[in-house]
Amino acid sequence: MNDDLSQRHSAFRFHGSWLEFARIAFPNLLLSIVTLGIYRFWATTREREYLWSKTDFIDERLEWTGKGMELFVGFIMAFLLIGLPLIVIQLISQGLIFRGEAILAAAMTLMMFLLLFYLTGVAYFRALRYRLSRTYWRGIRGGSDDPGFQYGLAYMWKSVVGWLPIFLGVPWSMISLWNAMSFGPHRFSASAKWKPLMKRYLLFYLVPFLVFIGAVVFGISMAASGGTPDTLGSTGMAAGAIFAIVAVLSFYLFLPLAALAYYSKYFRLAVGGLRLHNLEFDFRARAPDWILFFLANMAIVICTLGIGYIFMPYRNWKFFVDHMEAYGEINIDDLTQSETVVAKHGEGLLDAFDVGAI
Amino acid sequence: MSAFFDAWHYDGKSAVRRKVEVQIIGAQFFLLETERRHGPFAFSDIEYVTHKDDADVYGLKAADGWRLMLSGPVPTDLNAMLPARRNYGGWVDKLGFGKAAVAFTLASAAAIAVVLLSPQWLAPLIPSSVDEKLGDALVGDFGGRFCSTPAGDAALKKLVASLDANPDDLQVEVAKIDMVNAVALPGGNVILFDGLVKQARSPDEVAGVLAHEIGHVREKHVMQALLRQMGLAVVLGGIDGNSGALVNNMLSMSYSRESEAEADAHSMKALGGANISPIGTASFFDRLSEMDGSANSSTSDNGIAGYMSSHPLSRSRKDAFEKSIVKGKNYKPALTPAEWTELKTMCTQDRNAKSGFGFDFN
Known part of the structure; x- marks a missing residue:
């Protein structure tokens, strides 16, 4: 029983409608408000149940089997294990500053920062693991047996190395966590190459300099043409004003554009480098698609005075599924149940750090 | 005893999709394929998983990935044995949306009131x-x-x-x-x-x-x-x-x-x-x-x-x-x-x- 994917249009298809999603999102919003936000764990679960169930992979819908209670327990655990100690440490370091032990207080703050940094890496890992272990397709789920503690260390040093000379370590560490994940009996392997990213990456970091150089060139040419804005009169003043506006605009316009261009390439390479047994993946969204996507998101949120924000999970998921591709073969008989452990708590850590991924 | 045709089944061990008939015997049931019989399974072990397209999906306790998917009109005798659908989550489904929203509002107001007022009584203690x-x-x-x-x-x-x-x-x-x-x-x-x-x-x-x-x-x-x-x-x-x-x-x-x-x-x-x-x-x-x-x-x-x-x-x-x-x-x-x-x-x-x-x- 083999499915040849190459003959199909796309292995992933999304059948949801935003009207149906609204019937989930609005009651969710109301319940979240009247429970002081506690319902949001169940709200997230309901939204995922809907989005997953409207997503076709080949010939069967995905299934989200996570529970709101799991997310809630994860949040409580993160609060007790991390939130409370942080509050205590903050109190102590405040006391230390009062007592004039500024260096000791600084050391404690640094330790706290390192710990949070480490836990952020662990949190990313656990969140992906949780999501895979709750995603079923044809009764088979994903998961990982790795607790993610080592990934936390790898995340730390790769991020630090990445920050110093080139920023590429961050995406590198982000994608490498897929290597510990599996679906059914098969392991994911991530082997994205990063060299093609360099140009986009440099573009992102060059934008501020390019704007600055532009300003310098403009200033020099003004001086060379024999006039300060004073002698040029009102036209010169106007030109200067227009230029200043353009410079500021271009900074706020080009920087996000360059970031999106970089991110789109990163995402394409990352997904393109991902393999699961005989399956290969592809992400077809290019920079213009991302830009349109983000502009539309912003327009929706702004035009609805913020209420449109509740549709963002829907928009994100639809964008993701619409552009996902898979090639290769799946042997249904070989695809047996995952033997990874299933954690009983959800994405508490990630939730506590507020670093939401797709 | 009744037979029921429109059901799909995954056993949770492999990804093979099976077309089955549900055969009810008291509080238990079998799933019949052309050449195989799965079960018996107890209805008390069945739990509601999710709603998928036009089908309700049920799982089996302690059987990872086991699925029974029912679509179309479900016979009443089978329906009576199956667990209730879950929509908002446990408490809200039991109370109904409106009542639950009111109850949550009152509970939240009470919680905030306690937090705002109790320090006055707790502080002297x-x-x-x-x-x-x-x-x-x-x-x-x-x-x-x-x-x-x-x-x-x-x-x-x-x-x-x-x-x-x-x-x-x-x-x-x-x-x-x-x-x-x-x-x-x-x-x-x-x-x-x-x-x-x-x-x-x-x-x-x-x-x-x-x-x-x-x-x-x-x-x-x-x-x-x-x-x-x-x-x-x-x-x-x-x-x-x-x-x-x-x-x-x-x-x-x-x-x-x-x-x-x-x-x-x-x-x-x-x-x-x-x-x-x-x-x-x-x-x-x-x-x-x-x-x-x-x-x-x-x-x-x-x-x-x-x-x-x-x-x-x-x-x-x-x-x-x-x-x-x-x-x-x-x-x-x-x-x-x-x-x-x-x-x-x-x-x-x-x-x-x-x-x-x-x-x-x-």
């Missing part, structure tokens, strides 16, 4: 030893920033003794920090910042502010505020990020004003008992509100903002102090001119006291 230890841990010697001269200490002691009946359980100090501010901390610690003392035009002004801070101590505001803040942090922890912090600030702010009024009342009473004119305190507030908004041009560059931010000023506060003046009463200055000079110059005289906060944040 906290033993004073805990309060003192907390104060010691927090304040200590304030990093050597307390100013001390024999004459200045004596003047301060006299001032405190005239304003409070039990001056021994108060630790009042002047700190060498150039801010117009004063704080009450746990353990009866009251700290006057040197900036405030220097800026005051008479000892009566300092007496009013000091009595106000002592009021916070005597009315147990300090412990109340701590408990309230902690309670709100827990209750509003469910709301993510900014909205929670915003609500938290708003609620603790409104509490602040209430206790400020109480501390003011305490201050006026103490001033009256000590025969000190409240006019000095009134003019102090008046000057502060005039300086509000023009802090940049004022003489002390970092002075006013501190007191303003923690002590909301209003004309009514100044008026209250003015109204508390009893006409014809024979007020006397809080300190003699010599004592006042000693107190005002205490931090300048004490060269051992460290200044500032240990690091520059200006």
Whole structure:
């Protein structure tokens, strides 16, 4: 029983409608408000149940089997294990500053920062693991047996190395966590190459300099043409004003554009480098698609005075599924149940750090 | 016994999709394929998983990935054996959406009310030893920033003794920090910042502010505020990020004003008992509100903002102090001119006291 994917249009298809999603999102919003936000764990679960169930992979819908209670327990655990100690440490370091032990207080703050940094890496890992272990397709789920503690260390040093000379370590560490994940009996392997990213990456970091150089060139040419804005009169003043506006605009316009261009390439390479047994993946969204996507998101949120924000999970998921591709073969008989452990708590850590991924 | 055709089944062991018939035998059932029979399974082990397209998906307890998918009209005898669908989640489905929303609203309001009101009752229950230890841990010697001269200490002691009946359980100090501010901390610690003392035009002004801070101590505001803040942090922890912090600030702010009024009342009473004119305190507030908004041009560059931010000023506060003046009463200055000079110059005289906060944040 083999499915040849190459003959199909796309292995992933999304059948949801935003009207149906609204019937989930609005009651969710109301319940979240009247429970002081506690319902949001169940709200997230309901939204995922809907989005997953409207997503076709080949010939069967995905299934989200996570529970709101799991997310809630994860949040409580993160609060007790991390939130409370942080509050205590903050109190102590405040006391230390009062007592004039500024260096000791600084050391404690640094330790706290390192710990949070480490836990952020662990949190990313656990969140992906949780999501895979709750995603079923044809009764088979994903998961990982790795607790993610080592990934936390790898995340730390790769991020630090990445920050110093080139920023590429961050995406590198982000994608490498897929290597510990599996679906059914098969392991994911991530082997994205990063060299093609360099140009986009440099573009992102060059934008501020390019704007600055532009300003310098403009200033020099003004001086060379024999006039300060004073002698040029009102036209010169106007030109200067227009230029200043353009410079500021271009900074706020080009920087996000360059970031999106970089991110789109990163995402394409990352997904393109991902393999699961005989399956290969592809992400077809290019920079213009991302830009349109983000502009539309912003327009929706702004035009609805913020209420449109509740549709963002829907928009994100639809964008993701619409552009996902898979090639290769799946042997249904070989695809047996995952033997990874299933954690009983959800994405508490990630939730506590507020670093939401797709 | 009944047979039912429109069902799909995954056994959870492999991804093979099986078309099955459901055969019900009492509280159990079998799944029949053309050549195989799966089961028996107990209906009591069946749980609702999700709704998928036009099918309801059921799972089996302790069988990872086991699925039974039913679509179309389900026979009533089968339907009666299956667990209820889940929509919003346990409690909301049991109560119904409307009732649950009302119940949650009431519970949330009650939780916030408890957190806002209970510190008033809880604060007095906290033993004073805990309060003192907390104060010691927090304040200590304030990093050597307390100013001390024999004459200045004596003047301060006299001032405190005239304003409070039990001056021994108060630790009042002047700190060498150039801010117009004063704080009450746990353990009866009251700290006057040197900036405030220097800026005051008479000892009566300092007496009013000091009595106000002592009021916070005597009315147990300090412990109340701590408990309230902690309670709100827990209750509003469910709301993510900014909205929670915003609500938290708003609620603790409104509490602040209430206790400020109480501390003011305490201050006026103490001033009256000590025969000190409240006019000095009134003019102090008046000057502060005039300086509000023009802090940049004022003489002390970092002075006013501190007191303003923690002590909301209003004309009514100044008026209250003015109204508390009893006409014809024979007020006397809080300190003699010599004592006042000693107190005002205490931090300048004490060269051992460290200044500032240990690091520059200006």
